[in-house]
Amino acid sequence: MKKTTDFQKMKLAREKIAMVTAYDFPQGKLAEKADVDLLLVGDSLGMVVLGYDSTVPVTLEDMIHHTKAVKRGARDTFIVADLPFMTYHISKDKAMKSAAMLMQEGGAHAVKIEGGGEVIEIIRALTTAGVPVMGHLGLTPQTAGVLGGYKVQGKTAAAASLLVEEAKRCEEAGAFALVLECIPQQLGQIVTESISIPTIGIGAGNGTDGQVLVLHDLVNFGVDRVAKFVKQYCDTNQLFETGLREYIKDVKQGTFPTEHHSFTMNENELELLYG
Ligand code: KIV
Numbered sequence: 155m156k157k158t159t160d161f162q163k164m165k166l167a168r169e170k171i172a173m174v175t176a177y178d179f180p181q182g183k184l185a186e187k188a189d190v191d192l193l194l195v196g197d198s199l200g201m202v203v204l205g206y207d208s209t210v211p212v213t214l215e216d217m218i219h220h221t222k223a224v225k226r227g228a229r230d231t232f233i234v235a236d237l238p239f240m241t242y243h244i245s246k247d248k249a250m251k252s253a254a255m256l257m258q259e260g261g262a263h264a265v266k267i268e269g270g271g272e273v274i275e276i277i278r279a280l281t282t283a284g285v286p287v288m289g290h291l292g293l294t295p296q297t298a299g300v301l302g303g304y305k306v307q308g309k310t311a312a313a314a315s316l317l318v319e320e321a322k323r324c325e326e327a328g329a330f331a332l333v334l335e336c337i338p339q340q341l342g343q344i345v346t347e348s349i350s351i352p353t354i355g356i357g358a359g360n361g362t363d364g365q366v367l368v369l370h371d372l373v374n375f376g377v378d379r380v381a382k383f384v385k386q387y388c389d390t391n392q393l394f395e396t397g398l399r400e401y402i403k404d405v406k407q408g409t410f411p412t413e414h415h416s417f418t419m420n421e422n423e424l425e426l427l428y429g
């Protein structure tokens with residue numbers, strides 16, 4: 155299993171870091187089997203698995219429940235879990251307790267928290283207490299309400315330079331890596347060159363140290379619309395639909411189950427049964 159220092163080494167060696175989300179046992183198992191570098195139990199859980207409109211309704215209990223399932227499937231993979239909305243802002247105490255639960259009950263190796271500004275001191279408190287923290291700047295979905303929706307961030311010189319400063323402060327506060335979401339590719343590269351911790355981009359261009367995608371977007375599973383930055387590598391929706399429709403047709407036509415899927419009683423027992 156890779157650890158935080160390995161990701162730093164990968165940055166130095168210019169070896170790209172491949173991260174993907176997972177939310178349950180089979181997804182953890184499949185991602186580990188495919189040799190992903192690290193997993194994220196993202197609070198995107200709220201949207202792609204639980205059917206909410208945003209990540210805001212996701213609770214710490216939801217995150218613990220799903221992190222445990224992922225962990226059972228991916229015993230040998232570094233797992234980062236998102237601290238959900240309002241579980242780390244209220245106080246350092248609250249952040250500490252929430253992170254402890256995600257790690258001790260959920261089995262996460264690290265937590266991810268969104269934002270710069272005030273959040274930087276929370277990163278410092280957590281890392282000082284021994285919690286590996288991944289930062290997250292740019293489009294921060296938990297605060298999309300304040301950002302005015304899901305929009306590209308850091309497009310102006312002023313916003314970009316603030317983001318570079320916040321990235322540096324995340325590093326200085328002890329974050330071991332930083333997610334950059336939905337920012338111009340030039341800014342992704344500038345941030346990556348400005349800090350010594352690895353950057354993991356999503357909609358941040360090809361100049362970051364690694365990439366992360368939401369698994370359901372990547373395999374087209376249960377999603378009907380994806381952002382511009384998503385590449386879909388296979389079509390699970392199509393596979394599911396074909397499989398399910400054939401099953402239903404077989405059942406209706408009586409062509410499933412066949413002899414092959416059935417159990418047989420021997421002749422003697424049958425005779426005894428009929429008397
Ligand atoms: O919740 C999530 O899936 C994330 C990634 C998009 C970085 O935070």
Ligand code: NA
Pocket residue numbers: 196197198209236295
């Ligand atoms: Na998230």
